[in-house]
Amino acid sequence: MIELKNRNDCKLVENGLFEVHRNGDIYRNTKHGKKKCTIYKTSKNKKYRAVSAMKDGKQKNFYVHRLVAQAFIPNPKNKPQINHIDGDPSNNSIENLEWVTAKENVVHAYNTGLAPTLETSNKCVSCENKTMNKDNVCSNCKNNIKKIGRKLTRDKELVNSLENIEVSILTENEKTAVEYRRKAMTYKEIGQLMGVTRQRIEQLIKTALSKSEDFRKKEITIRTSSKNYTQSSRNKLWNIRKSQRIPQEKVAELLGITKSTYSSKENDLERFKIHEAKKLCEFFNLTLDELFG
Numbered sequence: 001m002i003e004l005k006n007r008n009d010c011k012l013v014e015n016g017l018f019e020v021h022r023n024g025d026i027y028r029n030t031k032h033g034k035k036k037c038t039i040y041k042t043s044k045n046k047k048y049r050a051v052s053a054m055k056d057g058k059q060k061n062f063y064v065h066r067l068v069a070q071a072f073i074p075n076p077k078n079k080p081q082i083n084h085i086d087g088d089p090s091n092n093s094i095e096n097l098e099w100v101t102a103k104e105n106v107v108h109a110y111n112t113g114l115a116p117t118l119e120t121s122n123k124c125v126s127c128e129n130k131t132m133n134k135d136n137v138c139s140n141c142k143n144n145i146k147k148i149g150r151k152l153t154r155d156k157e158l159v160n161s162l163e164n165i166e167v168s169i170l171t172e173n174e175k176t177a178v179e180y181r182r183k184a185m186t187y188k189e190i191g192q193l194m195g196v197t198r199q200r201i202e203q204l205i206k207t208a209l210s211k212s213e214d215f216r217k218k219e220i221t222i223r224t225s226s227k228n229y230t231q232s233s234r235n236k237l238w239n240i241r242k243s244q245r246i247p248q249e250k251v252a253e254l255l256g257i258t259k260s261t262y263s264s265k266e267n268d269l270e271r272f273k274i275h276e277a278k279k280l281c282e283f284f285n286l287t288l289d290e291l292f293g
Contacts, residue, residue, distance in 0.1 A: 011071040014062070017053055020071040024092060026064065028053050039064055047089040065092045075099040087112040155184035162205075166212045174211075177204040237291055238266055240284055254283055 010021040012029075019027040019034065026037045028051070037051035042061070049064040069075070069082045072094045079099040086096055087109075100108065124131045124138040131138035137145075162182050167175055173194070180190040187198035187205075194201065241251065252262035255276050265271040269292050272280070281291055 013067055013070040014055075017055065018051070018062070018067055020067050022072065022094065024064075024068070026051050026067060049090060049092060065089070065097055068092050068094060069097050069099060073097055073099060079104075081105045083108050158184055162209075164212065164216075165208055166215045169211055169215055170208050174204050174208045177201050178208050181205055235266075235269055236293065237269060237280070240286070240291065241266075244284075251280070251283070255279060 009023075010019055012019055016029055018037070019029060021027075026039065027034045028037050037053070039049050039051055042048045042050050042063075050061045051064060051067070052059055052061050054060070065082050065084065077099070079101050081100050081102055081104075083098050083100040083105050084091060084096055085098060088096070122131065122136050123129065124141055125136050126141040127138060129138050129140075133139070133142075159182055162178060165178055167178065170178065176194060177190055180193065181201075185193075187201040190201045191198045241248075248262055248266070249259050252259045255262060257265075257276075265276075272292075277288060277292065281288055284291060
């Protein structure tokens with residue numbers, strides 16, 4: 001700080017960058033001369049007053065209360081912060097400012113009611129316990145909300161993992177376990193409803209998943225085989241039988257003839273008798289045209 005001789009109503013601070021007057025006016029010293037600073041409200045909370053100036057090639061903000069304190073209030077103990085005695089951040093008169101430690105500043109804020117205490121704080125919007133959080137939600141409720149969110153995410157993933165289970169191939173116990181599990185119930189909860197252990201429920205779910213996986217693999221194999229057989233040069237009956245992976249022995253048994261007899265007839269469809277053709281249509285659930293056309 002640099003004092004001006006014979007001018008006790010103003011002093012230079014910030015290495016002569018500002019000239020601070022007792023009445024609160026602040027001037028900025030530039031290479032073009034002295035210019036009165038515009039005092040504005042800080043953008044952070046609109047409570048404090050500040051001025052701006054270029055320093056080290058950058059535009060910088062300076063709090064008015066700090067400039068006034070540097071100019072006119074002694075600080076023999078080198079305390080780092082400045083306190084507004086009346087609690088009004090916009091009142092930057094010399095009589096309203098004092099140098100304080102961080103602890104003294106906090107104590108003053110609580111004593112004057114500037115900083116909220118648990119007693120003066122609002123109720124939590126969820127549980128109505130007192131909270132000092134700005135969103136009026138206490139820490140316990142925030143943790144519970146996070147837990148609920150995580151559970152909902154896990155439940156959604158669980159339901160999605162069971163979505164493609166082929167229920168038609170499951171036993172009744174497996175179907176029941178899957179149905180309950182799709183409601184995001186735990187193994188223990190399902191076990192209590194079904195009268196078995198949680199380990200048994202876990203095994204039922206694993207079996208259901210395994211069966212469905214095998215079922216899908218077989219479906220893919222059959223579809224692939226069917227596509228290949230459709231391109232065969234043989235007749236429809238042969239292609240359909242092969243696509244469904246039905247051996248000649250089974251069809252021959254259905255018709256009450258030997259395998260060799262069936263094989264010869266399959267190679268020459270006209271050799272099938274009318275009642276044999278009808279049996280084949282019923283077996284494959286197809287019309288005569290679809291099977292022999």
